[in-house]
Amino acid sequence: xxxxxxxxxxxxxxxxxxxxxxxxxxxxxxxxxxxxxxxxxxxxxxxxxxxxxxxxxxxxxxxxxxxxxxxxxxxxxxxxxxxxxxxxxxxxxxxxxxxxxxxxxxxxxxxxxxxxxxxxxxxxxxxxxxxxxxxxxxxxxxxxxxxxxxxxxxxxxxxxxxxxxxxxxxxxxxxxxxxxxxxxxxxxxxxxxxxxxxxxxxxxxxxxxxxxxxxxxxxxxxxxxxxxxxxxxxxxxxxxxxxxxxxxxxxxxxxxxxxxxxxxxxxxxxxxxxxxxxxxxxxxxxxxxxxxxxxxxxxxxxxxxxxxxxxxxxxxxxxxxxxxxxxxxxxxxxxxxxxxxxxxxxxxxxxxxxxxxxxxxxxxxxxxxxxxxxxxxxxxxxxxxxxxxxxxxxxxxxxxxxxxxxxxxxxxxxxxxxxxxxxxxxxxxxxxxxxxxxxxxxxxxxxxxxxxxxxxxxxxxxxxxxxxxxxxxxxxxxxxxxxxxxxxxxxxxxxxxxxxxx
Numbered sequence: 001x002x003x004x005x006x007x008x009x010x011x012x013x014x015x016x017x018x019x020x021x022x023x024x025x026x027x028x029x030x031x032x033x034x035x036x037x038x039x040x041x042x043x044x045x046x047x048x049x050x051x052x053x054x055x056x057x058x059x060x061x062x063x064x065x066x067x068x069x070x071x072x073x074x075x076x077x078x079x080x081x082x083x084x085x086x087x088x089x090x091x092x093x094x095x096x097x098x099x100x101x102x103x104x105x106x107x108x109x110x111x112x113x114x115x116x117x118x119x120x121x122x123x124x125x126x127x128x129x130x131x132x133x134x135x136x137x138x139x140x141x142x143x144x145x146x147x148x149x150x151x152x153x154x155x156x157x158x159x160x161x162x163x164x165x166x167x168x169x170x171x172x173x174x175x176x177x178x179x180x181x182x183x184x185x186x187x188x189x190x191x192x193x194x195x196x197x198x199x200x201x202x203x204x205x206x207x208x209x210x211x212x213x214x215x216x217x218x219x220x221x222x223x224x225x226x227x228x229x230x231x232x233x234x235x236x237x238x239x240x241x242x243x244x245x246x247x248x249x250x251x252x253x254x255x256x257x258x259x260x261x262x263x264x265x266x267x268x269x270x271x272x273x274x275x276x277x278x279x280x281x282x283x284x285x286x287x288x289x290x291x292x293x294x295x296x297x298x299x300x301x302x303x304x305x306x307x308x309x310x311x312x313x314x315x316x317x318x319x320x321x322x323x324x325x326x327x328x329x330x331x332x333x334x335x336x337x338x339x340x341x342x343x344x345x346x347x348x349x350x351x352x353x354x355x356x357x358x359x360x361x362x363x364x365x366x367x368x369x370x371x372x373x374x375x376x377x378x379x380x381x382x383x384x385x386x387x388x389x390x391x392x393x394x395x396x397x398x399x400x401x402x403x404x405x406x407x408x409x410x411x412x413x414x415x416x417x418x419x420x421x422x423x424x425x426x427x428x429x430x431x432x433x434x435x436x437x438x439x440x441x442x443x444x445x446x447x448x449x450x451x452x453x454x455x456x457x458x459x460x461x462x463x464x465x466x467x468x469x470x471x472x473x474x475x476x477x478x479x480x481x482x483x484x485x486x487x488x489x490x491x492x493x494x495x496x497x498x499x500x501x502x
Contacts, residue, residue, distance in 0.1 A: 036366040040076055043362050047072035047355045054351050060337030063140055067333040068355055070147035075326035075359025077154035078166045079109065080367035090311045090391075095304045095384050104308075105315045106361040112319025113357035115255075124170060124328025125335075129178035133186035136336040141497045142181045142490075143329035146173035149489035150325075153482065158367060165409035168482045170325040171195055176487030177494040198409065199479065202397060206413040207420025210393035213238075214421055217385050218428065222296065223438040228289050231302050236281040239306045242392045244274020246313040250320075296383075303384035310391035318410050319360060327356035386421045393417040412479065 051068035055061045087101035096104070131139055150166075150173035157164045171192075178186045217234075224230040248270025251259055261269070285302060292298035331348050397413045428435065 039366060040362070043076070043359065044069050044072050047359070050351055050355065054349065055334075055337075058337065060140070063144070064330075064334060064337055067140075067144055067147065067330045068352075070144060070151065071326050071330040071352075072355050072359045074147050074151040074154070074170070075323070075356045076363030076367070077151050077158065078322055078326055079360035079363025079365075081154050081158045081164060081166055087311045087315065090307050090387060095307045095387065096311065101311065102365050104312055106365050108312050108315035109319035109364065110357045110361045112316035112321075113323035113360060114353055115320070124174065124324050125332040127191055128171060128174045128188055129182075129186050130188065131332065131336070133178070134182040138181045138498075139336050140333050141501065142177040142494050143174070143332045145177040145180075145494035145497055146170060146490045147326075147329045149173040149176070149493050150486050153486050153489060157482075164479065164482050165412055166322060166325050167409045168195065168199070168479075169486045170328070172483035172486035173490035174329065175483075176490030179487070180491035180494045181498070195483075199412065202409060203412040203416025203419070205400070206393050206397040206416035207423070209396050210389045210417035210420040211424035213389040213392055214386060214424055215428065217389065218432070219434055221299065222385070223432075223434050225441075227294050227296070227299060228292055231299055232282075232285055232289055235285050235302055235306070236278050238388070238392070239281045239285075239309075240274040240278030242274075242306065242310055242313075242388075243277040244270040244272075245392070245396050246270075246310075246317070247273040249317065255320075300384045303388050307384050307388050307391065310388065314391060314394060314410075314414075319357065322410065323353070323356040323360060326359060327352050330355070386425075389421055390414065390417040393420070 047068045048065050051065045052061065055064045058064070087096065087105045090096040091098055091101045125143075129139075129142065134142070147170075150169040153173075154164065154166055154169050175187055175192065217238075220234050221227060221230040248266050251261055251266035251269055252263060259266075288302055288305075289298070292301065327348075330352055334349065334352060394410070394413045394417055397417070
């Protein structure tokens with residue numbers, strides 16, 4: 001009896017199982033993209049439930065619940081867009097992984113918002129458009145329109161990978177809605193002119209300060225014969241300066257309502273804190289430098305912890321200041337509906353702060369990685385030393401601007417500092433006498449390429465070192481159009497809401 005021929009095709013059951021497997025894989029792939037929006041929707045629902053539990057028996061409860069949902073949406077967008085300012089230098093320089101950076105930012109953004117966020121709410125809730133300029137019912141619709149317009153633009157900018165100023169987005173939206181509601185005279189144009197000035201001054205100042213710090217590090221540490229000895233001398237000084245700057249900034253601005261200290265006292269406390277940390281860091285840096293080779297890779301090790309510390313402090317300061325962008329309009333709505341008139345921003349309910357704080361944290365955890373890559377990696381190449389200059393520059397710039405009473409954007413300062421570092425590297429690489437003398441002393445050999453590999457190959461230098469001009473123009477364009485775009489959007493949304501419900 002002859003053997004039957006072998007079957008060359010799969011049984012029908014195997015085919016069907018393969019099809020089901022492929023369908024499951026495709027479903028899993030598609031569903032991964034729905035996880036973050038799904039969690040965001042759950043948070044919006046929880047924010048509405050929280051607001052409703054507090055105001056269910058008050059007049060205008062439905063409007064407050066709607067405002068809470070919009071404020072939560074706005075807070076998530078702020079977290080997604082602004083997280084790049086705080087941790088992207090650390091991620092871009094590989095001092096922190098993306099996951100660790102997101103967790104650190106979420107924790108300290110929340111702490112900053114809850115501990116020190118209340119004193120900046122009044123600027124948004126009643127500074128740009130004074131509540132006395134319009135009836136309470138009109139103010140409510142204007143603030144709802146501002147939240148919706150600003151959050152929508154921030155969402156679009158985040159999707160496009162443009163790190164815009166969330167402060168300017170909400171300022172523009174409030175201004176546009178206020179003009180549509182009560183005319184141009186309702187706007188505090190003096191405050192608006194200060195914000196316009198900050199568009200130009202803050203990024204330039206941040207870039208210049210970052211470039212100066214990088215120049216100092218290169219001249220005193222990087223291009224020295226014994227880098228480790230130089231680092232032992234100067235890294236503690238830089239750590240103390242950073243700590244003192246942040247301590248003084250926190251006392252002057254976000255913690256001012258808790259400490260009630262003057263400018264001079266705050267600066268003295270900052271100086272004392274910086275001196276104490278300087279003294280402590282001397283033996284720490286000495287221990288860290290034991291056994292390190294005399295090369296730039298060793299310097300990256302010594303700058304890692306200071307850079308992480310700076311990311312922590314920047315996250316706290318950002319949470320303390322920018323939470324007002326989300327809950328400022330909600331605070332105005334709550335007070336207006338409570339009293340049926342435009343009241344002051346005092347006595348802000350704790351649940352309002354919770355929505356803003358947790359919204360920022362959830363937004364950065366779910367949607368932040370894209371802009372972290374843009375600011376931390378794509379604009380210019382960052383190592384821990386350059387990233388440290390960015391973080392320290394942001395601290396000093398905000399401190400100086402606060403002392404001068406100038407409203408600044410953390411986005412402008414951080415991104416301006418990154419560009420400052422990048423453009424300075426272009427200038428310094430081709431014009432620094434100390435660097436050229438250092439290379440000649442080493443024989444100009446390729447063997448020293450480990451110091452800065454990109455400097456020894458012109459084509460590689462052009463490809464990797466130069467600032468990405470495309471990102472520069474994208475970000476500048478986003479900055480320029482943010483206020484007029486959100487102002488127009490706020491006016492349009494207010495007109496629609498007022499026509500439907502006013």
